[in-house]
Structures are given as structure tokens and as C-alpha cells.
Amino acid sequence: MLTEALLSRTAPLYERVRGVVPAFEWPAFAGDVDAILELKRRRNAVVLAHNYQTPEIFHCVADIVGDSLALAREAATTDADVIVLAGVHFMAETAKLLNPGKTVLIPDARAGCSLADSITAEDVRALRRQYPGVPVVTYVNTSAAVKAESDVCCTSGNAKAVVESLGVPRVLMLPDEFLARNVQAETDVELIPWRGHCEVHERFTPAEVREFREAHPGVVVLAHPECPPEVMAEADFSGSTAMMQDFVERERPAKVMLLTECSMSDNVAARHPEIDFVRPCNLCPHMKRISLGNIRRALETLTHEVTIDPAVAAPARRAVERMLAVR
Structure with missing residues (x-):
């Protein structure tokens, strides 16, 4: 049973997600959030969370958040002993490539990627x-x-x-x-x-975008470049998840629709309650394998550790480092 002290400790974290997480759901998250924060201190660990993670992970336990490029850049500079990647397996591998001497964990080893x-x-x-x-x-x-x-x-x-x-x-x-x-x-x-x-972005269609525009006059449509070109042609702006977020923060459209994984809208909306987010929810089943519960277990048991054959790691690391050198 949750104590008043625990709910009081986690109350400031709930304020970050109040607009997208109903109050009745928070008690189900608070215990894991509190435990993860303590485990991170004990393990000298950081949690890296992709933009497609759910708000209670993204805003409440993550130390570093962003798109694949941002996570790769930050993974290369962290001084933590343990990195927990709240994302999918290739992201955890990238973190390991850039931190060969650190322990890198993926909370669910089945979190893959259709690409x-x-x-x-x-x-x-x-x-x-x-x-x-x-x-x-x-x-x-x-x-x-x-x-x-x-x-x-x-x-x-x-x-x-x-x-x-x-x-x-x-x-x-x-x-x-x-x-x-x-x-x-x-x-x-x-x-x-x-x-x-x-499998998330290929499902968007030009007809769907036109239907949303008709139903929501004035909506500004932002599309991820993994969408089909015909969908991109219907959008007002295209870019990575980081570029989408920058657009919203810079332009502050009254009404916006993000053609990408559905948690992205929740995470941006949590910071911008004044903006009306139209949500065409295409969910990534792989990203959604990551939860507060398995992040907690990963930190408790140091599983599932990501390892890469050194013969593979060396050339793979060079390819990633060459990317990071491009500005």
C-alpha cells in the first residue's frame, strides 16, 4: 500500500505529467518511480529515454531524453556506470558502442524494430x-x-x-x-x-491527413520522414522527432498533429498544455514493451545487459562516430 510520504515525495514529478496522466493513474506509477530514483543513485545509473516512451518514463525517471541522434550524442559523454536504455534494442547497442566499458541495459530484450x-x-x-x-x-x-x-x-x-x-x-x-x-x-x-x-510511419496515408484537416480546421501537420513521400506532401513541416518538438516550441501553433508514434504527442503536450494536440495514434509495440516496472527490475538485477562481439563493435563504432562528427 502506498504511503502518504511516498505520494508526497513523488507529487512534484506528477506535476510534470498532470496534463496527460490522469490523477487516478498516478498511484500505480508512484512506487516504481520512487524506487527507480533511489536505484539510480545507488547504481550511479542514468536512464536514456527515446521520445516515443510514455510520459511517466519520459518526464519522471529519464535523465536524458530525445531522438536517436540526441541519445547517441549524450550516451557518448555520460559518466554513469550503468546506462538503462528506455527504447529499443538497436538504441541500446548504439549506447554500448559508444560506452564499451559501461554496463548498458535494455529493460526488455524483446524490444526490437521493424526497420x-x-x-x-x-x-x-x-x-x-x-x-x-x-x-x-x-x-x-x-x-x-x-x-x-x-x-x-x-x-x-x-x-x-x-x-x-x-x-x-x-x-x-x-x-x-x-x-x-x-x-x-x-x-x-x-x-x-x-x-x-x-511499421508505425508506413501506416499513415494522404487520405487520413486530409480527413484530419477537414475534421480539425486550422491544424498544423508535422510529419516524420519515415512516412511515405505522399504523406509528406500533405504535411506543413517534416523532420525528426527533435525537429518536430523544436517546431512546436518555436511556432506555438494553436492546433497541431504529429504524424509519428503516439507517445511523442503526449510528451510534447505535457510541456505545452496551451496547445491543442490532434492525436492520430499509431503505436509502436516494441517501444511499449518498456515500462516503469521493467526499468526498475533492470536496475535491481542489472538485466538485460547488452553485449556486442568486439569484431563487430569496432567497425560499427567507427560508422556511428563518423555520423557524430557530421554537423
Whole structure:
């Protein structure tokens, strides 16, 4: 049974999410939140949370939050002994690549990614044989083994800059077909795509966007570049989750719709209760495997630890570090 003291200790944290977490739900979260904060102190641990995590994780127990690029940058500089990645497995691998001497934990080892599953290291080797001499730019939404076969990684926020930094006329861009097609519209570099898709973003349709506009006059539509190009054409702005958040904070639209995973809207709305968020909720089942309960268990038992074969880690790390060097 929760004590008044525990509820009092966690009350300031609840204030961060009051607008998106009903008061009757907070007692179900408060015990885990309180325990996680104590375990982080005891373990010298940090929690890195992706923008698609639920608000009680994102706003109440995370130390570092953001998109894949922000998490990668911050993971490279943390002085914690233990890193808990509240996200999916490829993100935990990236954190481990950049922190080989630290303990990196993923609270649920089954938290995967449809994009990461769409391509293998052997696929990349076959593409190199098919396109000899053409450099490989690989989205961070891939396994360490795929990164190891690549020249440089990218995120949705820096993909164009990474592609153009190579100074070549032709690039293999893997594995998200829609990201490649959307970047192709902005660069003269010829991009050869793979046919991988994000199961969240590929479900958005142009007709759906038009229906929301009709139902919500004046709504400003922001789209993630993993959406199909036909959806991007219906949007008012496109960019990574970090760019979407920056847009909302800068422009303060009265009514906005984010075409991305549904917890993103909740996390931005928690900071901007004055903005009306229209929510077309496409949920990522992999992100939602992470919970307060399994973050707590990860810190209690130091599971599930992420390890990477050193022969894979070295070239994969180089690809990620080359990405981080691009501004």
C-alpha cells in the first residue's frame, strides 16, 4: 500500500505529467518511480529515454531524453556506470558502442524494430558486391552487425548532411525506403534505397491527413520522414522527432498533429498544455514493451545487459562516430 510520504515525495514529478496522466493513474506509477530514483543513485545509473516512451518514463525517471541522434550524442559523454536504455534494442547497442566499458541495459530484450529487422549484414555485403565502390549510409535503426558493414550512420535529423558530407555522386542509403526517397527530394546525390519500412510511419496515408484537416480546421501537420513521400506532401513541416518538438516550441501553433508514434504527442503536450494536440495514434509495440516496472527490475538485477562481439563493435563504432562528427 502506498504511503502518504511516498505520494508526497513523488507529487512534484506528477506535476510534470498532470496534463496527460490522469490523477487516478498516478498511484500505480508512484512506487516504481520512487524506487527507480533511489536505484539510480545507488547504481550511479542514468536512464536514456527515446521520445516515443510514455510520459511517466519520459518526464519522471529519464535523465536524458530525445531522438536517436540526441541519445547517441549524450550516451557518448555520460559518466554513469550503468546506462538503462528506455527504447529499443538497436538504441541500446548504439549506447554500448559508444560506452564499451559501461554496463548498458535494455529493460526488455524483446524490444526490437521493424526497420532493424528488415536488413542483415549479409544483405549489405550483397549490395556492396552489386554496387562496387558505392558508399553505404545506414540509418541508426539497424543492428550493430549492419552498422559494422557500413561506411557511416545517419539519423532522420542529419541524413541529408551525412549523405552530402561524403562528396560522392551516388550512395546506398539503408534500410528505410521512405527516408531515402524523402532525402532524395532534397539532394542531387543519387540515393539507392532498400525496401525497409517503419511499421508505425508506413501506416499513415494522404487520405487520413486530409480527413484530419477537414475534421480539425486550422491544424498544423508535422510529419516524420519515415512516412511515405505522399504523406509528406500533405504535411506543413517534416523532420525528426527533435525537429518536430523544436517546431512546436518555436511556432506555438494553436492546433497541431504529429504524424509519428503516439507517445511523442503526449510528451510534447505535457510541456505545452496551451496547445491543442490532434492525436492520430499509431503505436509502436516494441517501444511499449518498456515500462516503469521493467526499468526498475533492470536496475535491481542489472538485466538485460547488452553485449556486442568486439569484431563487430569496432567497425560499427567507427560508422556511428563518423555520423557524430557530421554537423
